[in-house]
């Protein structure tokens with residue numbers, strides 16, 4: 001056992017008698033737990049015994065952990081009572097300058113400001129607008145997947161799953177082809193910074209954000225000289241309350257869209273393939289009947305939410321599910337718990353590509369519902385359609401390597417073997 005390897009420090013949930021475990025010993029913030037697998041036994045117990053659960057934190061004041069579908073809906077749809085602005089959308093309370101910055105990004109705003117800022121980019125992400133990107137996205141997906149014909153093995157994450165989301169967000173934002181790979185690396189280092197392999201030093205994430213800042217400023221200069229008509233132009237020309245975005249607002253918006261566009265869809269694609277390989281009967285059904293694809297994508301998203309949680313802060317004394325929450329308390333919505341709530345999903349621990357209805361909450365819900373949901377859904381459908389048309393007999397060459405993170409449900413590497421059809 002290598003003590004430096006974080007994966008070896010995770011408690012093995014299968015060997016713990018959960019019926020006798022004290023709920024206070026559950027630690028949802030332990031990235032090593034998530035690196036092994038989502039702790040569904042914990043979520044099952046929490047939903048049953050303490051659905052609005054006070055969870056202590058080694059590195060903070062503690063938070064309420066929500067694991068029921070209804071409670072996640074309740075909190076996400078009441079931004080006046082549960083704020084994204086007061087403490088930001090992430091678990092750890094940032095230092096004041098960090099909080100000031102996250103409050104300039106839509107994910108860290110409350111209405112009415114949130115609606116004005118969201119309005120700047122919302123048009124670019126409507127299903128109609130995304131459908132217009134459809135043909136080009138399909139061609140790019142075919143190009144990337146088509147490269148698999150040259151071999152019989154690959155790292156599915158780096159060679160396929162990572163490339164398509166970066167292409168999409170770059171097309172939308174007008175990022176030149178030559179710069180895309182570097183921006184991808186930077187967004188990865190920025191958000192996946194809990195994993196020492198991705199961010200080897202505490203400075204890696206900070207250095208990445210400085211480089212993206214610099215890049216965004218250069219983009220702004222270029223766009224002002226010759227506007228591309230991309231989302232970057234829209235950000236630069238937008239007016240909120242009769243004024244243009246400041247440089248820092250523009251830069252943070254740009255950075256957020258690059259990160260949001262990249263990390264999540266890559267994760268959903270990787271987990272999608274892994275989950276289908278784990279459920280060969282479902283994979284066979286999908287191959288035999290491509291009309292099941294939209295449902296399969298929803299079930300993949302339900303099964304492995306790409307983001308583990310987001311946070312709100314109570315703005316007033318309030319109740320959730322009968323539990324008193326005090327003004328200022330932190331509330332974390334655990335999507336993997338909500339997505340397996342048996343009061344909403346029959347046989348929640350069964351992966352079924354024809355599940356209907358499937359009100360999975362992996363894109364959030366309410367005020368901050370994911371702007372990229374249509375794009376992500378389309379990308380996943382196109383990817384798996386193209387993949388299964390191109391290769392078959394897919395197997396894992398070695399176990400998939402999961403990200404060390406309590407925020408992003410990432411897969412770092414997934415080496416597969418296959419036959420070209």
Ligand code: HEM
Pocket residue numbers: 076084089106107108118169257260261262264265268305306307310311361362363364365367368369370371372373375376
């Ligand atoms: C499978 C892929 C994706 C998942 C699971 C996902 C998940 C989420 C979630 C859970 C939220 C809600 C945050 C909250 O409630 O505080 C969110 C917001 C957001 N997502 Fe996504 N996302 C995905 C893909 C994308 C893509 C491709 C883009 C952009 C290109 C994107 C852009 C955004 C933006 C801009 C917001 C903020 C919306 C707001 O604050 O009003 N996402 N996403």
